[in-house]
Structures are given as structure tokens and as C-alpha cells.
Amino acid sequence: MWLAFASLLIAATGLTLARYDLIAKIPGFLSMLAGAAVAFAATIAALAALLLARRQQATSRGAAYVALLLSLPLVLFVASRPLVARDVPPIHDVTTDLAAPPQFQSLPLRADNLAGVGSIAEWRRIHAAGYPDIQPIMIRRPAADVMSDARKLASARGWDIARYDVAAGALEATASTSYIRFKDDVVVRVRPSADGTQSIVDMRSVSRVGISDFGVNASRIRDFLRDLSASEQ
Numbered sequence: 409m410w411l412a413f414a415s416l417l418i419a420a421t422g423l424t425l426a427r428y429d430l431i432a433k434i435p436g437f438l439s440m441l442a443g444a445a446v447a448f449a450a451t452i453a454a455l456a457a458l459l460l461a462r463r464q465q466a467t468s469r470g471a472a473y474v475a476l477l478l479s480l481p482l483v484l485f486v487a488s489r490p491l492v493a494r495d496v497p498p499i500h501d502v503t504t505d506l507a508a509p510p511q512f513q514s515l516p517l518r519a520d521n522l523a524g525v526g527s528i529a530e531w532r533r534i535h536a537a538g539y540p541d542i543q544p545i546m547i548r549r550p551a552a553d554v555m556s557d558a559r560k561l562a563s564a565r566g567w568d569i570a571r572y573d574v575a576a577g578a579l580e581a582t583a584s585t586s587y588i589r590f591k592d593d594v595v596v597r598v599r600p601s602a603d604g605t606q607s608i609v610d611m612r613s614v615s616r617v618g619i620s621d622f623g624v625n626a627s628r629i630r631d632f633l634r635d636l637s638a639s640e641q
Contacts, residue, residue, distance in 0.1 A: 409454075409472075411446055411453060411475065411479070412454070412475040412476075412479040415445075415447035416447075419439060419447075422436045423440055426589075427589050443482060447479035447480075447482040450475050451476060451483055454479070458472045492622050493622055496621075496626070497539065498619055499525060499534055499621070500619060500621040502539060502613050502621075502626045503535075503542070503611065504611050504629065505612075506532045506536060509610075510596070510610050512593060513580070514570040515570050515571075515595075517614065518614070521614065539626050544610045546601065546608060548606050549606075552574050554639075555574050555579065557636055557639040561635055561639075565583065567581035567583045567594065569581045570582065577598040578595065578596070578597055585624055591617075592613055592621075593614050609636060611632060612629075
């Protein structure tokens with residue numbers, strides 16, 4: 409039972425320190441893995457205690473059950489992460505326009521943005537195969553109106569807006585993900601169509617750290633563009 413308590417303390421302390429930027433995000437994430445390792449030991453110990461108690465017909469099994477209740481969820485959560493990552497491309501930069509992705513101006517693109525893929529060509533290949541549905545959208549409204557709606561949606565999501573330029577048709581913002589508040593940078597680009605009757609909306613979302621994003625950036629783009637399209641109604 410004490411191992412189970414210790415596992416939660418290790419994980420919670422590291423994650424909370426990283427949440428408030430008292431330590432870097434990756435060490436905070438690693439603390440969760442360390443806590444999960446201790447939780448795994450607690451789970452094994454609890455199962456062994458229950459087995460021995462059964463053989464000896466012991467009446468008190470409460471501590472072992474408490475240990476399982478505390479440790480098993482953390483073990484299962486961490487163990488499920490590779491299964492989640494297996495179903496998404498191992499990239500952290502997702503966009504609706506692979507040929508000419510929207511560019512950041514106010515927010516810097518991470519220096520190692522090709523980590524895990526090695527080249528732009530390989531990133532495009534993996535992206536196209538993994539996210540064929542991530543495409544630009546067309547909205548039958550003036551670009552300035554679409555930009556205004558994009559800013560409202562970004563603010564409603566709690567994103568920190570770094571740039572809002574109606575003339576350039578660009579919005580840049582930073583979104584925070586999960587309890588640890590991993591930072592992802594987002595840029596929305598809005599351009600009028602050739603005939604001027606519609607607005608073409610592109611979007612890009614990039615994680616600041618890590619290689620795989622577990623599909624978070626793609627989900628963010630899908631959800632944001634869906635809600636932006638709904639504003640056309």
C-alpha cells in the first residue's frame with residue numbers, strides 16, 4: 409500500500425511542477441513514468457499478498473485491495489499510451505497545406521522541428537498517409553469575418569493569442585494540452601478565393617516538444633475547423 413501511495417506522489421509531484429513550469433515538461437512527464445514503475449511494483453506486491461492471503465485463509469486483505477485501487481489505474485494509463493501512439497503518425501507538426509504550410513511569424517518554430525522524420529519530404533509522406541482528411545476548408549464569408557470568428561474561437565478555447573492580423577489573414581496562438589500543459593503553437597491562415605465569394609482557411613498546429621503528439625494536433629485542427637465552419641450558418 410505504501411508503494412502505491414509513493415507512486416502517486418512521485419507522478420503527481422513531477423506533473424504539477426511541470427504544469428507550473430517549475431521544471432521542464434519532459435522531466436515532468438518522465439516522473440509520471442517513474443511513478444508508473446513504482447505503481448507496477450505495488451500492483452505485483454498487492455496481487456502476491458492477495459494470493460498468499462487466500463492460501464493462508466487470511467481475513468484481512470484491505471491493504472492489498474487499496475494498493476490495487478491506487479496503483480492499477482496509473483499502470484493501465486501509462487501502458488495504454490503506446491497503443492494510442494500506434495494508431496497515429498509519429499509526427500508533431502500537422503497542417504492542412506503540405507505544399508505551403510502556414511508560417512509562424514510571432515511564434516518561433518522549434519529548431520528541431522524535423523526530429524523523428526529527418527526531412528521535409530519524409531514528413532510530407534508520413535503526414536499524407538496518416539492524415540488524408542486534414543484539408544483546407546472553404547467558408548462562404550468574407551475573410552475579415554472569418555478571421556473575427558477564428559479569434560473568438562481561439563479565445564473561447566483559452567489559447568494565448570500572439571498575433572491577429574486581419575490584413576495578412578493570419579492568427580497565431582499557443583494552446584495548452586493535458587494536465588501538464590504541454591505547449592502547442594497554432595497558426596490559422598485565411599485567404600479570399602479567386603472569385604472573392606469564399607474564404608480559404610488553412611491551419612497548422614505544432615508541438616513544442618516530443619516527436620509523436622498522440623494525434624493531439626490533428627484533433628485540434630479537425631475540431632477548430634469544424635466549429636469555424638459552423639459559424640457560417
